[in-house]
Amino acid sequence: MTVPKPSDNYLHYVKKSDIVRSTVEGTEATALCGECFVACGLTGAQGSAELGEVCPICLGEYLTLSPGRSAQSKVVA
Numbered sequence: 001m002t003v004p005k006p007s008d009n010y011l012h013y014v015k016k017s018d019i020v021r022s023t024v025e026g027t028e029a030t031a032l033c034g035e036c037f038v039a040c041g042l043t044g045a046q047g048s049a050e051l052g053e054v055c056p057i058c059l060g061e062y063l064t065l066s067p068g069r070s071a072q073s074k075v076v077a
């Protein structure tokens, strides 16, 4: 296992559909890095970076999947 474990303080990118389901049903959302958590806070895709450090794994996946687009939102895990 060489993948670093995401910090609890990181902002993770999560698909919007997962965020909606998580908040509505109280189920776990899965971040792009594979981290699962129940969403407890949202920011826009252009969100507030000052809230915390963005998960580097999620950021890499986000830039790969949707360059210049806002298909995902950041969630404070």
Ligand SMILES: [Zn+2]
Pocket (backbone or CB within 6 Å): 006, 010, 011, 012, 013, 031, 032, 033, 034, 035, 055, 056, 057, 058
């Ligand atoms: Zn992440």
